[in-house]
Amino acid sequence: MCDERQLAEMAKNSGSMSGDSMGAGAMNRRSFAAMGGAALLAGCASGNEGATAQEAAATATGTGAAVTRSEVSIPTPAGTADATFYHPAEGKHPAIIMWPDIASVRPASQQMAERLAGEGYAVLHPNPYYRSVKGQQFADFAGFMNDEGFSKVGPWREQNTPDAVMADTRAFVAWLDAQDAVDTARGIGANGHCMTGSWTFYAAAAVPARVKAAASMHGGGLVTDSPQSPHRIMQAGTSYLVAISQDDDAKQPEAKTALREAAAAVGAPIEVIVYPADHGWTVLDSPAYDRAEAEKAWAQMLALYAGL
Template sequence: MKGRYVSVPAASGEQFQAYLATSVDGRGPGIVLCQEIFGVNQAMRDVADLLAEEGYTVLVPDLYWRQERGVDLAYTEADFGRAFALYQGFNEALGVEDIRSSLQALKALDECNAGELGVVGYCLGGKLAYLAGCRLPEVACAVGYYGVGIEHALQEAEGLQGRRLVLHLAELDAYCPVEARAAIVEGLGRLPGVELYVYPGVDHAFARPQGDHYNKPAALLAHERSIAALRRTLGPDYNLSDLWEEHIRHEFDTRDVPATMATMVAEPYVNHIPTMTGGVGYRELSRFYQHHFVHNNPKDMALTPISRTVGASQIVDEFIMTFTHDSEIDWMLPGVAPTGKRVEIPMLGVVKFRGPKLYHEHIYWDQASVLVQIGLLDPTGLPVAGRETAQKLLDESQPSNTLMPSWASSADKSR
């Protein structure tokens, strides 16, 4: 457990417990995270810790405290029955009031920035996040994952008054069947500040790691969209371009492995897609950087930026890498002896951040073009090219379709 438990004063004068995860910055915008029907369990604490890595100070209130304090259930059949019984006896109106109390307590903490507040929720918490966004004016952004029963509370949307609402819906969710989902889309889809996303082919709880219905692509996309909405509304505003430049500087200029790793989260990963080189986790990635990358690159290796797209939590970089193959390059040409050949190759990097730290790199390039340029692949009769791919990226007036034998045959054909 990375965070700690704190007490929250209820409107009645009683107190209830909440898990507090503090922003990686020591102080950040505040989010109240609303539980699934299983209480404040490990899954909810993990979500809070993840959001704290993203820069938020997160409070996860025990919303079952009136029925039973300290509910922390797993996902066994027995625990599901107990969770469903608690859910059936849950009072939503009092739950929203407890969220209000939690927001007030959160805002009073030194770890929380004075400013806009958000609410994020899953399952039962997904609907509560929606209701909190509608009923509580202090909620600037509400994010709900597969909320159950929202279709019965669409009239509440009048209270949004243009504040930001993001709902993630699962196409195969039996708790929100197609008719319910259609009602939600029809009732909320045209309102200002509302973002609705339907994830095809996934079921309820698709964003719960280790769950039976976990779908990593959908979960990652939903998280990216959630962070984008929270960033726009609450902050924090990180200069991802500067953070990325600092990382690159230590990789290619100072060639300082500890400084490179210091720009990354505690357990980062790097994947060079064509050759599947890199590393997962601090220890493996540090080893890779130290012995197979940072000190393993040709001295004349250089990057020429072409374009950069900066999102809420990731960067997509387009660039040309040039080098002389005068040493073995483990990560790009593993096991290939130096050829002395000059290489120019277009590359693409998808760089993901968590808060102010780099989380992962996905690096793409055309390995066939590299092999052509160092003389290991004869391009004759193959739809591959060498350094021409880099030249055409720099100068779009270079001829197109030179690899298409049929190109000349269409010259005199009508359009």
């Protein structure tokens, strides 16, 4: 997972971190708008409504598929989680729980969730900090970095223990399985970036009968000494994709072997891939965003979810 020192290095390598120019790697606001971010921002203006009484807006994704978007509230043991639910306008589809990175829900993460829905999935995009705050907290990753994001989210992150994430997953799976747009005959996928990469492992451990695919994108803390280390709780019935950045691999080169050995021990299929890009490369508004390598990781993720 990225830390303040790593973010400082990302900013140094990317140049200016202003909202209009995040350096060569990041998808800046002008580019984001050109790819449909402006329309997504307009859609975010709608209020939070219940799943059974909402005005869902149909939008067009890059694939040309019509996607329905709705703001939902999901009861959990800790309270009520706010989330956005995206799914193709017609039919039933495999569900994906797609958590954002440390900067939480924002237009860039929402665009990624919407794109995945356009590929034929029912995508739940939860606020990872709902125990502390509701809704969007930062306009983009530049805002997170320029507005003391680490200090702000620190207390919120502490509440997301492995047990808390697993409890959330159970609630999310139950909610998803009650939705008309979800094909309950298919498995559920989990997707996480940065701090939430490890959450995909916890999701599979929480509901192994339903969560059948876990994709961690530059996830942190996958191999630790804790009894609850993600690599210690892998499930035989879940397929895993672990996409590692080159700088994270340099810091913990032994993690690759530990993950593969842990998967083999329980008979879980796994792909561990080190990409020639830095931490955060898959996230649209990250200063480390690398479009070419992000598209490769996206294709690998879709191949994983095709098996649901």
